Amino acid sequence: MRIDITDVHRRYGDLEALAGVDFTVEPGDAYGLVGTNGAGKSTLFRLIAGHERPDAGRVEVGGRDAAAAGWRVREEIGFLPEDPGFPPGETGRETLAFHADVRGIGSGPDDAAARIEGAAATVGLADAIDRPIGGYSKGMRRRLGLAAALLANPSVLLLDEPTAGLDPNGVAALREVLTRVRDETNATLLLASHALREVERVCDRVGVVDGGRLLAEGRPDELADGHEDGLEGAFVSLTGGGRDA
Numbered sequence: 001m002r003i004d005i006t007d008v009h010r011r012y013g014d015l016e017a018l019a020g021v022d023f024t025v026e027p028g029d030a031y032g033l034v035g036t037n038g039a040g041k042s043t044l045f046r047l048i049a050g051h052e053r054p055d056a057g058r059v060e061v062g063g064r065d066a067a068a069a070g071w072r073v074r075e076e077i078g079f080l081p082e083d084p085g086f087p088p089g090e091t092g093r094e095t096l097a098f099h100a101d102v103r104g105i106g107s108g109p110d111d112a113a114a115r116i117e118g119a120a121a122t123v124g125l126a127d128a129i130d131r132p133i134g135g136y137s138k139g140m141r142r143r144l145g146l147a148a149a150l151l152a153n154p155s156v157l158l159l160d161e162p163t164a165g166l167d168p169n170g171v172a173a174l175r176e177v178l179t180r181v182r183d184e185t186n187a188t189l190l191l192a193s194h195a196l197r198e199v200e201r202v203c204d205r206v207g208v209v210d211g212g213r214l215l216a217e218g219r220p221d222e223l224a225d226g227h228e229d230g231l232e233g234a235f236v237s238l239t240g241g242g243r244d245a
């Protein structure tokens with residue numbers, strides 16, 4: 001499914017979180033949103049997931065208005081928020097079963113159980129699925145969140161900073177999972193991340209956001225062209241790196 005963002009504005013009181021953003025993610029592509037803290041990335045995710053409406057402009061998923069389309073479009077979207085927050089006393093399987101149940105996923109108990117097995121295997125949690133989440137590492141919890149997002153076999157996957165706070169092993173494991181997700185599904189992927197190397201490896205196109213505006217977009221190699229440090233160099237020069245660090 002295609003995602004079309006057209007001249008989108010969103011205000012919170014006096015703060016203009018999005019000040020006219022335009023971009024398109026083609027069906028099946030992986031698009032990376034990189035930006036400074038507070039740039040507006042999570043706000044964009046909430047708009048695309050239909051949790052909020054823009055004040056002006058259009059947010060369309062598969063050609064339909066994201067906020068107005070209701071459950072039919074929302075069902076097509078798998079959303080991994082920045083902090084999914086799972087009950088530590090439950091096992092991974094119990095949590096996924098709860099998600100499947102409240103979202104009405106699967107044509108019956110056997111189908112839901114099969115989807116849970118499949119999602120756990122895709123994210124590399126098959127062996128840990130019956131252990132309490134309290135014993136999971138941060139990376140495993142993140143992968144459980146991704147499994148929850150995958151349960152409905154979504155056409156669109158929204159991943160908000162999936163590698164934030166992970167150690168290099170966790171980042172590598174998640175990268176492997178994302179590559180597998182790309183190979184096994186043809187979901188359109190939107191990934192917000194500060195891990196520019198991961199974005200460079202996983203994404204077909206990248207948008208650089210700062211202060212609620214899209215400063216530049218293109219293929220990672222196009223953006224990185226002429227910068228010694230690749231995408232990181234491009235990011236620093238576009239966003240005036242270190243100006244208030």
Ligand SMILES: Nc1ncnc2c1ncn2[C@@H]1O[C@H](COP(=O)(O)OP(=O)(O)OP(=O)(O)O)[C@@H](O)[C@H]1O
Nearest residue numbers: 012015016017035036037038039040041042043044
């Ligand atoms: N519900 C809200 N109420 C008030 N202000 C908000 C709300 N949500 C976001 N903001 C503000 O809007 C701006 C954009 O926030 P957003 O979370 O979208 O940025 P981000 O790019 O995801 O940042 P980060 O990389 O730090 O997660 C920030 O200044 C934030 O404080």
